[in-house]
Amino acid sequence: MANGFGSFYVGSSGLKNSQNALNTTANNMANVNTTGYVRQQVRFSDKHYITRNNPTAGTNIQQSGLGVSVSDVAHVRDIFLDKSYRQENGRKGFYSTLYSTTSYVEDIMQEMNGAEFKESISELWQAFQEYGKDPTNSTNQNLIIQKSELFLTRCNTVYSDLQKYQSNINLQIKDQVDRINEIGDKIYALNLEIQKTESGGVETAMTARDARDSLIDELAGYAKIEAEEDSTGYVRIKLEGQQFVQDNKCNHIGLTEEKGTGFYTPYWPHITTQESYMPVFSDVALPSALAERVGCTQTTNIATSLNNDIGSLKALLVSRGSEYGTYDFMSEENYSKVEDNVVMETQAEISYLARNIMMAMNDIFCPNTTYTAADGTTYTVLDTAKCSVGADGSLPPHELFAREGYDRYTQMEIDGKQFYVYNDETKANNSSWYKLGNVSVNPKLAAQVTLMPSYKQNGAANYGLADQITKAWSAENLYINPKDTSKCNFEGYYDKIISHLGTNGSIYKASSDTMTSTAAAIDNQRNQIMGVSSDEELTNMIKYQSAYNASSRFITVISQMTELIVQLI
Structure with a gap:
């Protein structure tokens, strides 16, 4: 009898555990499309x-x-696939972001929807050609003014749009840093919840683990991370080589905001001191003012071989650049500061092109020479022997592109002679530079076009200006950057800007597509292990339901047998 009654426990365990298995299977089925859910x-x-x-x-x-x-x-996962997926997801985020920013810059240049900027260069050249046929014709002179204003307006518009895009990227950087800090806090809280739930060694914190793993996957898209779980279920995370989620807290990322540009630089407040500034990314250049202030001269150095081309946050910093790009960044000594910073580099290229056109035309209308005084001082002065004059015949002639609030010449007496000394560009005075934002078409010429230097000093029309303008415009003496090996003229320089953008865009797109495919392939492998298959779960449901029915029948048989024995007794 005892053995017979003991059989009830066998049947009861079958009923109970088949029911538990059915509940688990039903939970899997209910979450078949839930992002981050791991099969139980x-x-x-x-x-x-x-x-x-x-x-x-x-x-x-x-x-x-x-x-x-x-x-x-x-709770089925593969830690090796998780690690691989998170690294490739970070690379996908890096190259996808670079491709997105490059595509947007191409749109700003309007090569996708038209060719307005290039047309403004071509139309300016056509205006100079017409001007060369009869430089004293007021219609031709007026055309020069109009097309020069259009060219400058277009340059300033493109440059301003790029600045606005930098500001937009800057806000994205802040948003991503805020999100990273939020994720860190949530992971820390989930760590404590998981430890509390699993401390008895009976229950596994399934839902909390799913939420934490999903957050770690998301975090890996923003920056390079390393995640390690200990025996208590607590996950510690390093972000860009520094402790992010620790035993007792999450170390938040701080932001340094630069005056003037408002650009943010992520740094680690918990290890930054007055003597040592610790940026989050040691391989991305800092803004010049910040670098000088904290004594840090790091440059951008990112490559797959260095295993640091990871994370959309880094890609945003690289795309935005450390400051606004200006023409002086195109020099060999400064180019490394803008190289691969797609927005900043394009700004520098546009600024460089505009400056060279402005300087070339001004040097034709107002040529300079040098004069060494008796005391040995060398001055840059107006070449009065070669310069043209306006209809009024006065000196000095008016330059076409003028610095706002800054005259081209100052009249001085040197060695008893009158000279028009060139007011050179100086680092101490930002308004002295011929650069976008500082320069406009000379307002005196805009008000009276006949003042344009079109005459020889004897009053005859200076038809020689046509040859000078043609030579200056067609001269192939520009490199798009210090690594360029072939020189080009003004219009060729613009073509190279677009070609350079297109080449970078193609490279980033190919890399983005490759990383996306790689991450998707690894994710598919993960899903084969941790994902929910509705067909498989339906099969399990039928299996456990059959087991439940079998246990029920087993209990019925034991019950009937026991009843018969009792009756016989």
Whole structure:
């Protein structure tokens, strides 16, 4: 009788554990499309068994027990696939962001929807050609003024749009840093929740683990991370080589805001001191003012071989650049500051092109020479022997592109002679530079076009200006950057800007597509392990339902048998 009643426990365990397995399967089915959900698997084990007789090996062991139990509900993941996916997801974020910013810059240049900027250069050249045919014709002179204003307006518009885009990227940087800090806080809180739930060694914090793993996956898209879980279920995370989620807190990323540009630089407040500034990214150039202030001269140095081309946040910093790009960044000594910074480099290229056109035309209308005074001082002065004059015949002639609030010449007496000394550009005075934002078409010429230097000093029309303008415009003496090996003229320089953008865009797109495919392939492998298959779960549901029915029938048989025995007694 005792053995018969004990059989009820066997059937009962079958009912109970089949029901638990059905509940787990139903939970899997309910979350088949839930992002970040990890499949749960029921694992069974024997309950306590008593060995009554253990004869020779050829005979079955005589045992009795209490049936089956659920030993574990497994939370199935592959840590190696997780690590691979997170690294490739970070690379995908890096190159996808670079491709996105490059494409947007191409749109700003309007090469995708038209060719307005290039047309402004071509139309300016056509205006100079017409002017060369009859430089004293007021219609031709007026055309020069109009097309010069259009060219400058277009340059300033493109430059301003690029600045606005930098500001937009800057806000994205702040948003991503805020999100990273938020993720860190959530991971820290989930760590504590998981430890609390699993401390008894009975329950696995499935939902909390799913949420934490999903957050770590997202975090890996922003920056390079390393995640390690200890035996208590606590995950510690390093971000760009520094402790981010620690045992007792999450170390937030701070932001340094630059005056003037408002550009943000991520840094680690918890390890930054007055003596040592610790930026989050040691391989991305800092703004010049910040670098000088903190004594840090790091440059941008990113490559796949260095395993640091990871994270959309870094890509945003690289794309935005450390400051506004100006023409002086195109020099060999400064080019490394803008290289690969797509927005900043394009700004520098546009600024460089505009400056060279302005300087070339001004040097034709107002040529300079040098004069060494008796005391040995060398001056840059107006070449009065070669310069043209306006209809009024006065000196000095008016330059076409004028610095706002800054005259081209100052009249001085040197060695008893009158000279028009060139007011050179100086680092101490920003308004002295011929650069976008400082320069406009000479307002005196705009008000009276006949003042344009079109006459020889004897009053005759200076038709020689046409040859000078043609030579200056067609001269191939520009490199797009210090690495360029072929010189070009003004229009060719613009073509190279667009070609350079297109080449970079193609490279970034190819890399983005490759990384996207790689990340997707690894994610597919992960999903084969941790993902929910509705077909497989339906199969399991039928299996566990059949087991439940079998246990139910088993109990019915034992019950009927027991009833019969009792009646016979």
